[in-house]
Amino acid sequence: MAAPRMVGWADGAIAPVYVAVGAGCILLGTGLKEIDQWFVKRGAATESNRTANILGDLNNKLARTINQTSSSQERLETIVSAVQHCTLSLLKPAHxxxxxxxxxxxxxxxxxxxxxxxxxxxxxxxxxxxxxxxxxxxxxxxxxxxxxxxxxxxxxxxxxxxxxxxxxxxxxxxxxxxxxxxxxxxxxxxxxxxxxxxxxxxxxxxxxxxxxxxxxxxxxxxxxxxxxxxxxxxxxxxxxxxxxxxx
Missing domain, CATH: 3.30.450.40 (GAF domain)
Incomplete structure (x- = not known):
């Protein structure tokens, strides 16, 4: 299954974002809006595009990992590592x-x-x-x-x-x-x-x-x-x- 396209911020608008999970999807739009508000409060609204790109990369990696034929333990380790890297990247420069x-x-x-x-x-x-x-x-x-x-x-x-x-x-x-x-x-x-x-x-x-x-x-x-x-x-x-x- 192809990974849905990650849609980021444009003029303050938040488009729904989906992460593929096999044949299903999880809606992440609300979470993205919260993150966007967090950046705005920090006076760093320009970080929005960088954040969308980081989450988009994570989305694509997740889709590829789930579609692989590796064991469930290997999938788990790959996803956990990707989530950890993503979290640290999003918290930059404090990471x-x-x-x-x-x-x-x-x-x-x-x-x-x-x-x-x-x-x-x-x-x-x-x-x-x-x-x-x-x-x-x-x-x-x-x-x-x-x-x-x-x-x-x-x-x-x-x-x-x-x-x-x-x-x-x-x-x-x-x-x-x-x-x-x-x-x-x-x-x-x-x-x-x-x-x-x-x-x-x-x-x-x-x-x-x-x-x-x-x-x-x-x-x-x-x-x-x-x-x-x-x-x-x-x-x-x-x-x-x-x-x-x-x-």
Missing amino acids: HSLRVCIYQLDYDEEQMPANTKPGDRPIEQARLLLVGEPLGRGTDAARAQFKYDDAGKDTLTKILARQHVWCRDTKKRATPGLQEGRSYRSYLSVPILIGGEVEGMLTCDAQVKSDLKERMAPVLRMTAIVAGIGLRQSEVASQPVKPTSFF
């Missing part, structure tokens, strides 16, 4: 101190709470597992997973509730068990959603706290959509968590 990681939602079948019925997916079982390798600066190891019963509980809970997670200064909001050996000062995480279901998390952290802003969340949400396609294509897509566990 020199940034790192991007992608996590996949999984469930630990051994962590089965009492009174759990067959087919339930309680939050106690949920975990976010690092996919592939982090991209960007490499000063310290990325967290391998976020679990409900450890220091990653707050992040996991918010992501499962489809909320973004923002920390401006880790030194002012230190989390027990997470601060030691950590070089980054700020981080921003968004849920990876497909069809309203949480598939994982895309997170970005920065050594220089001024290089990462909460208003960058629309950029991360945009590329997180494509990351979700990769997770689905890996043929290990997760089931939605039952909301009664955390709302």
